[in-house]
Each structure stands twice: as structure tokens, then as C-alpha cells.
Amino acid sequence: MAREDPRGRAPEPAFSDRLRRACEHAPGRDPAAELEALLAAADWPALLREDAGLPQALAQAARALCARAAPGPGREAGGAAARVGAAFLRLLEGVEAAGVCAGPAGLPPALRPAAPHIYVFAATHGPERPWTGPAAREAARRALASLLRLAGCASEAAFLRGSFAAVLGLLQPELSKESWKNNPATKHIFSWTLHQITRPWLSQHLERILPPSLLISDDYQTENKILGVHCLHHIVLNVPAADLRQFNRAQVLYHALFNHLYTPEPDLIQAVLECLLDLFPVLERPLQWKAPEPRPTGPCDDVLQLILTHMEPEYRLLLRRTYARNLPAFVERLGILTVRHLKRLEPVIIGYLEVYDGPEEEARLKILETLKLTIQHCWPRIPCRLEVFLKALLKMVCDLVRDQTLTPEPVKTALLQEATDCLILLDHCSSGQVTSLLAKVVQSCEDDKVLDCIRKVQQLSGRTTKAGM
Structure with missing residues (x-):
């Protein structure tokens, strides 16, 4: 309400009315400076008690300040944002100093709208980005x-549990197909905010968070694809499987991710494979298998088949490492069903064991882990491939002990x-054939290592030979 002047002058406008007028755009005016001055001079204890229009006026002022600080072409990096931040600090410090108790929803009622x-402003300008400055x-x-x-x-996560819907409401208009690239901060605010919400609070927002995540992941820029895939992965991890299966959402996710596997970008491939490995349990519900019918193939089989197809001719080290890094998880997931892929898996293992992979030898270490898991899960099919794997392993060992590169000794020891x-x-699943064959190698080998x-191998296999052992 306006206050009467005892000297008979026109009544002073209510504070909320002055806030609204300060938000009005006029050429040459800086609403941030004017609003900061108003907020600094406010009598907050009285306003919070008496001014019924204050919540909506503060929301209007906050909206105007955020618009003033929004990143855009031709705007100085962080200059306007620093002034807007100062105005928000005046508001928050004034309310805090007034000592008003928080309401049932956590915040003082006047501040909730x-x-x-304020959160969107902080998420926009808090991290180090091209559109911000130190101030x-x-x-x-x-x-x-x-x-x-x-x-x-x-924490932010605790705050967003009660405010996530409101924050999404502010971001939603900027997350459409036509507008999401207009503000370079929007995708980062959405991603960061999404990652603060976990089980069980995320599933209720699924209809609003899934479309923007898919939209960002479907962009032509690799950076945006990776950001979108990370959003999708967070959704997969924090939304119940039943909700993801409903309306065929899981299949939509799978096809969106699968298409990325054709791009030769190591970071994107890594993000996609990690997400797919967590999506497979949602897609592949336990099936009642009845012999003698063959077990049906699933998405994990399809992805592994494509990976192996890409791996065999791949010569770029970063992609080789990325594929090899994820291969053990696929063998572990498929278990005995890996036998379906042995024909493709065998040449990949042999080929990757032959190639030096740099000082850390990440690809060869992961391929050796893959071979171990393959032998453990598919041991009935290994004896017929014994000679091929044995030759590859012995060749790698001989190459390794003669290696004069910069490979650290701990890496050589691990290999x-x-x-x-x-x-x-191999010896265990072939009933001792390896130790028998190695006995012949000992007779001609001159390298101590x-x-x-x-x-x-012979000692740990529990078998010894007479030839020099």
C-alpha cells in the first residue's frame, strides 16, 4: 500500500510498485543499478510484513535482472552480470538480515517466486565460461x-528437490528445437541442474527432461552430442526401469545412442558405450529360455557386433583404446553368450595383442583382460583356438621383453x-596342453625373462616338466 505523507503531499508509491517501474525497459537506463539502489535502501522487516505485492514484484525484478545478465552477442563478458549479481546480493542479504523465518517450503514466502x-543466474555465471568474468x-x-x-x-541438490520444476519452467522456453542455441548458457544450466537431481526425485520430471536431452545429443557438434549423452546417461541411472520402458522410451534412447557409434570421436564413443552398458538391463529383461530353441539376440549383441566390426580395421590409437577399454564389460555382460561373437572377437584379440600402444599400453592391457574373461566364460569353445591364442601370447611376451621403448617397468610387469x-x-581349459607345448619352447628359448x-605358468598350473624346470 502507498504511505500517506503527513505534510499533505501525494502518497509515496508502494515499494513493490517502484520495483515494477524500475524493471521497465527504457533506452539508456541500467535497471540493474536502479534496482540495486532500491533494494539497498529497502526497509526489509517492514516490507516483508506489510507489502502483499512484494513476492510478485521481486519475481518480476529477478526476471528483468536475469534478462539483463543473459549472455549474448555484443555483450561484455560478465560486466552486466557483475552488476546484476550485486543487486541480487542486496536482495538476499536484506531478507537474511531481516531475520524472517523460512516457510514450510524452505524459503521466506516473499522470496519463493x-x-x-536467482538460481538460474548463479548457474549461468558461477562456473568459468566465456561469457563470464571474475567479478x-x-x-x-x-x-x-x-x-x-x-x-x-x-547443497544445490537439496535446494533443487523443491525448486527443480520451477527452474525447468524457466528453462523450457529456451530448450525448444528453434531456440536452444540462442543462449549459449542454456544447455550447460540444464545439464548441471539435471545432474543435481537423483533417485527418487527425477522420475516425476521425465516428460520434461527427456526431450531436451535427446535434442542436445542429436546435434551436429560433438561437444553438444557428448553433453546430451551425459544427460541421457544420468536419466538412465536415476529413473526406474519401468518408467523407461513405458511408451517405448528405452527403445528411443537405444536407437539415439546406437546411431552415435558410427562417428569416429573417441570421447563420444566412450560416453555412448558407458550409457548403453547401463541401458542394457532396462532393454533386456530376463527371458524364459527353453531348450532346444536358440536364445534370442539382444541389443548388447548388436552393439558388440558393431564394435568388433569397427575395431578390426581401426588404426587410430585413441579409438583403439576407447573400444578396448569397454570390451571387457561386454564380454562380462554376455557371459557364455559371447560364443556367438568368437569368430569376430578372435582376430580382434590377436590383432590388438600385436600392436604397441604407447607407454601406458592401455589397449593391450584391456585386450588381455578381455581374453581372460572370454576364456572363463567360453571355455568349451577355446581348445579349438588354443594354438592361435598361444602363439599370440608368446609373441607378445617375446616382443615385450625385447622392448626398448619408454614403456615403464610397472606397465611391462602388468602386461x-x-x-x-x-x-x-588356457592350460586349465585345454587339460594341460599349454604346459606340454611350452616344454618344447623351453628347449629352444634363450631369453631369461x-x-x-x-x-x-607351469608352476601355477600345477604341472612341471623335465626340461629345465
Whole structure:
């Protein structure tokens, strides 16, 4: 309400009315400076008690301030945002100093409509981005800390449990197919905010978070694809499987991810494979299998088949490492059903064991892990491939002990240990054929390190030979 002037002058407008007028756009005016001055001079204890229009006026002011600080072409990096941050700090510190108790929803009632806008500002300018500067980042971080204190929340995640829907409501208009690239901050705010919400709070927002995540992941820029896939992965991990299966959502996710496997981008392939491995349990519900019918293939089979097709001719080291890094998880998931893929898997294992992979030898270590798992799960089919695997392992061991590159000794030791484990497993599943064949190798081998490896295999296999052992 306007206050009467005892000297007979026109009544002073209510504070909420002055806030609304300050938000009006006029050429040459800086609403951030004017609003900061108003908020600094406000009598907050009285306003919070008496001004019924204050909540909506504060929301309007917060919306105007966010628009003023929004990144865009031709705007100075963080300059306007720093002034907007100062205005938000005046507001939050004034309400905090008034000592008003938080309501049932956490925040003081007058501040609730403005809080989502303040959070979006903090999420836009708090992290180090091209559109921010040091002053803007500091103001955003202080504003967020003050907002969390007023809400009685120890973290952003706790705050968003009650405000996620409101924040999504602010972001939704900017997340359409036509508008999501207009503001470079929108995708990052959406991704960061989404990752703060976990089970069981995320599933109720599925209809609003899935379309933007798919939209971002379907972009032509690799950076956006990866960001979108990370959003999809978070959804897969934090939404119940039943909700993902409903309306065929899981299949939509699978096809969107599968298409990315044709792009030769290691970081994207890594993000996609990690997401798919967590999506398979949703897609592949336990089936009642009845012999003698063959077990049906599933999405995991299809993805592994495509990976192996890509792996065999691949010569780029980063992609080779990415594929090899994820291969053990596929063998572990398929188990005995890996036998379906042995024809493709065998040349991949042999080929990757032959190629030096740099000082860390990540690809060869992961291929050795894959071979171990393959032997463990598919042991009835291994004896017919014994000679091929044995030759590849012995060749790798010989190449390794003669290696004069910069490969650190701990890496060489790890490779030798993994190769030894594979040889032992081969011996067990072939009823001792490996130790018999190695006995012939000992007679012609002159390298002490190779001999040490062979002795270890024979000792750990529980079999010894007369030839120099």
C-alpha cells in the first residue's frame, strides 16, 4: 500500500510498485543499478510484513535482472552480470538480515517466486565460461551461497528437490528445437541442474527432461552430442526401469545412442558405450529360455557386433583404446553368450595383442583382460583356438621383453602378469596342453625373462616338466 505523507503531499508509491517501474525497459537506463539502489535502501522487516505485492514484484525484478545478465552477442563478458549479481546480493542479504523465518517450503514466502531466477543466474555465471568474468563469477557464487542459507539447504541438490520444476519452467522456453542455441548458457544450466537431481526425485520430471536431452545429443557438434549423452546417461541411472520402458522410451534412447557409434570421436564413443552398458538391463529383461530353441539376440549383441566390426580395421590409437577399454564389460555382460561373437572377437584379440600402444599400453592391457574373461566364460569353445591364442601370447611376451621403448617397468610387469594369467587359463581349459607345448619352447628359448614367464605358468598350473624346470 502507498504511505500517506503527513505534510499533505501525494502518497509515496508502494515499494513493490517502484520495483515494477524500475524493471521497465527504457533506452539508456541500467535497471540493474536502479534496482540495486532500491533494494539497498529497502526497509526489509517492514516490507516483508506489510507489502502483499512484494513476492510478485521481486519475481518480476529477478526476471528483468536475469534478462539483463543473459549472455549474448555484443555483450561484455560478465560486466552486466557483475552488476546484476550485486543487486541480487542486496536482495538476499536484506531478507537474511531481516531475520524472517523460512516457510514450510524452505524459503521466506516473499522470496519463493524470485528464487528460481536467482538460481538460474548463479548457474549461468558461477562456473568459468566465456561469457563470464571474475567479478561476475564471484557475485554469482556469493548469491548462490546466500540463497542456499536462506532456504536452509546444505547443497544445490537439496535446494533443487523443491525448486527443480520451477527452474525447468524457466528453462523450457529456451530448450525448444528453434531456440536452444540462442543462449549459449542454456544447455550447460540444464545439464548441471539435471545432474543435481537423483533417485527418487527425477522420475516425476521425465516428460520434461527427456526431450531436451535427446535434442542436445542429436546435434551436429560433438561437444553438444557428448553433453546430451551425459544427460541421457544420468536419466538412465536415476529413473526406474519401468518408467523407461513405458511408451517405448528405452527403445528411443537405444536407437539415439546406437546411431552415435558410427562417428569416429573417441570421447563420444566412450560416453555412448558407458550409457548403453547401463541401458542394457532396462532393454533386456530376463527371458524364459527353453531348450532346444536358440536364445534370442539382444541389443548388447548388436552393439558388440558393431564394435568388433569397427575395431578390426581401426588404426587410430585413441579409438583403439576407447573400444578396448569397454570390451571387457561386454564380454562380462554376455557371459557364455559371447560364443556367438568368437569368430569376430578372435582376430580382434590377436590383432590388438600385436600392436604397441604407447607407454601406458592401455589397449593391450584391456585386450588381455578381455581374453581372460572370454576364456572363463567360453571355455568349451577355446581348445579349438588354443594354438592361435598361444602363439599370440608368446609373441607378445617375446616382443615385450625385447622392448626398448619408454614403456615403464610397472606397465611391462602388468602386461607379463596378464599374459601369464591368460596362459594359465588356457592350460586349465585345454587339460594341460599349454604346459606340454611350452616344454618344447623351453628347449629352444634363450631369453631369461621369457623362461621365467613359462616357469611361472607351469608352476601355477600345477604341472612341471623335465626340461629345465
